[in-house]
Amino acid sequence: MSTSRKNQIFIGTFIHSTTLTTLEYLHNTAIAVSASTGKIIAIEPECDLHKAKTILVPKLGWDSGPTSVEILSTQKDYQFFFPGFIDTHLHASQYPNVGIFGNSTLLDWLNTYTFPLEASLSDISKAKRVYSRVIKKTLSHGTTTAAYYATIDVTATNLLAELCLERGQRALIGRVCMDQLGPEYYLDESPEESLSKTKECVDFIREKKQDLVRPVITPRFAPACSFDLLKKLGDLAKETDLPIQTHISENKNEILLVKELFPMEKTGAKDDSYASVYDAAGLLTEKMILAHGVHLTEFEADLIAERKSKVSHCPCSNSAITSGAAKVRWLLGKGIVVGLGTDMSGGYSPSVLEAARHAVLVSRHVAMGGDDEVAKLSVEEVLYLGTKGGAGVVGLEGTVGGFEVGMEWDAQLIGLGRVEDGGEEEEGEDGGNVDVFGWESWQEKIAKWVYNGDDRNTKKVWVRGRLVHERK
Ligand SMILES: O=c1[nH]c(=O)c2nc[nH]c2[nH]1
Ligand SMILES: [Zn+2]
Numbered sequence: 001m002s003t004s005r006k007n008q009i010f011i012g013t014f015i016h017s018t019t020l021t022t023l024e025y026l027h028n029t030a031i032a033v034s035a036s037t038g039k040i041i042a043i044e045p046e047c048d049l050h051k052a053k054t055i056l057v058p059k060l061g062w063d064s065g066p067t068s069v070e071i072l073s074t075q076k077d078y079q080f081f082f083p084g085f086i087d088t089h090l091h092a093s094q095y096p097n098v099g100i101f102g103n104s105t106l107l108d109w110l111n112t113y114t115f116p117l118e119a120s121l122s123d124i125s126k127a128k129r130v131y132s133r134v135i136k137k138t139l140s141h142g143t144t145t146a147a148y149y150a151t152i153d154v155t156a157t158n159l160l161a162e163l164c165l166e167r168g169q170r171a172l173i174g175r176v177c178m179d180q181l182g183p184e185y186y187l188d189e190s191p192e193e194s195l196s197k198t199k200e201c202v203d204f205i206r207e208k209k210q211d212l213v214r215p216v217i218t219p220r221f222a223p224a225c226s227f228d229l230l231k232k233l234g235d236l237a238k239e240t241d242l243p244i245q246t247h248i249s250e251n252k253n254e255i256l257l258v259k260e261l262f263p264m265e266k267t268g269a270k271d272d273s274y275a276s277v278y279d280a281a282g283l284l285t286e287k288m289i290l291a292h293g294v295h296l297t298e299f300e301a302d303l304i305a306e307r308k309s310k311v312s313h314c315p316c317s318n319s320a321i322t323s324g325a326a327k328v329r330w331l332l333g334k335g336i337v338v339g340l341g342t343d344m345s346g347g348y349s350p351s352v353l354e355a356a357r358h359a360v361l362v363s364r365h366v367a368m369g370g371d372d373e374v375a376k377l378s379v380e381e382v383l384y385l386g387t388k389g390g391a392g393v394v395g396l397e398g399t400v401g402g403f404e405v406g407m408e409w410d411a412q413l414i415g416l417g418r419v420e421d422g423g424e425e426e427e428g429e430d431g432g433n434v435d436v437f438g439w440e441s442w443q444e445k446i447a448k449w450v451y452n453g454d455d456r457n458t459k460k461v462w463v464r465g466r467l468v469h470e471r472k
Contacts, residue, residue, distance in 0.1 A: 006035050009056065023380050029046075030042075030056055033409040043405060049071065052073070080414055080442075085144065087138065087355075090148060093121050093149065097114070099345075099348045101113060122151070124156060139461055140455045142414075144410040154197050158204045158205075170464070176220050179229050181223050194233075195229070215242055219244075223261055233281070234282025241287070244283055248291065250323045251324075267281070287395060288307070292317075294324040311336055313341065314343035314347055315340075328363060339386070339394070340382070357382070359385065382450070416436045430456050431457065456471070
């Protein structure tokens with residue numbers, strides 16, 4: 001898909017989150033996107049194709065010739081523009097294993113399925129095949145930003161960064177750091193080696209002099225890192241001000257292991273909680289993305305809130321490998337910024353939309369378990385988590401996740417299926433599982449999309465104004 005060098009105008013219905021609980025519906029609207037920056041430069045209400053050409057283009061000082069401005073007008077009542085999804089936690093290297101986890105739980109899942117696959121991606125041709133596919137697949141599901149874990153391999157990690165740049169996906173790329181717990185064939189030899197290999201990846205991305213793809217410091221999770229390594233990575237985070245990502249409190253046996261491996265005498269922390277281990281290493285900063293947080297204690301959640309660290313909620317993974325049900329309403333209530341993660345391949349799906357609907361369902365289990373109606377998340381709320389919330393998690397608030405002047409055009413065009421009078425779908429429109437009859441409100445259409453939508457509904461995807469996916 002080529003980079004669009006033209007200024008662009010999009011006309012139709014735009015839907016995005018203004019608050020956690022509110023979706024804004026902008027109908028008959030035009031959004032103008034600058035070719036040079038990929039940013040939204042105007043949002044014009046009450047605008048159709050004619051007005052766009054005769055009023056908006058001259059107002060912007062644009063030349064109206066077809067070589068300088070491209071206009072996409074879709075005023076169908078079953079199509080709308082939506083911000084691109086932000087996947088705040090996924091393992092690019094584990095993509096071939098999606099759906100393969102049997103009845104395992106975290107620690108045996110890592111040993112049985114995950115470490116062998118990750119290690120095998122030191123074969124660069126295999127890594128290229130896997131990483132090319134995961135980028136293509138996630139883009140096709142509307143993921144415009146992805147916070148990726150690669151593997152411990154430097155060359156393969158750098159390749160993932162290059163491929164994201166080439167395909168135009170906004171990404172955070174992390175080389176996985178682990179100097180213990182893994183099998184002998186898949187470990188950093190020492191904390192020093194882990195640090196220097198991480199720096200190699202950071203430098204490789206920084207030398208590209210761009211900000212679409214950024215490095216992220218990635219201690220796998222506390223049990224896979226010596227405390228010396230965690231501290232070295234904490235120091236690196238302080239020196240470089242880079243984002244950090246890791247896992248926390250996903251599984252009960254993992255938490256016991258952390259208590260065993262990191263007694264307070266070793267860490268100097270005031271207590272033996274999982275969050276305090278990261279805090280003692282200098283990793284619990286406002287740039288930290290903590291995945292899961294299923295079993296966090298009140299003390300830990302308060303500490304995370306105080307440090308302004310972020311949480312990636314991974315409901316598909318938490319259900320698939322039987323980790324538990326994260327209490328998202330409780331985290332949000334503490335003021336913690338939360339986004340959604342597919343966590344492939346603990347999670348079984350590359351789709352943030354799937355994570356969103358699973359977040360709704362898991363929240364109902366939390367509600368049923370605690371007899372607490374307040375725990376239930378709405379369709380509006382999970383869409384916020386998948387867009388604006390995610391932007392906050394990956395440090396891109398105000399840049400992506402919504403439609404506002406000054407924000408970048410990371411967006412998807414969604415098309416639902418329109419059922420004709422005879423019961424057939426409108427010709428040429430593949431709405432997948434989502435049938436719209438024409439009498440639904442927009443709120444109802446969005447609900448139908450969230451509960452039954454998939455990549456068949458993701459017609460086009462843009463990142464920073466560049467068309468990066470088109471469904472044929
Ligand atoms: O869901 C997970 N996926 C992983 O790869 C992993 N490593 C540590 N903890 C983890 N959790
Ligand atoms: Zn993970």
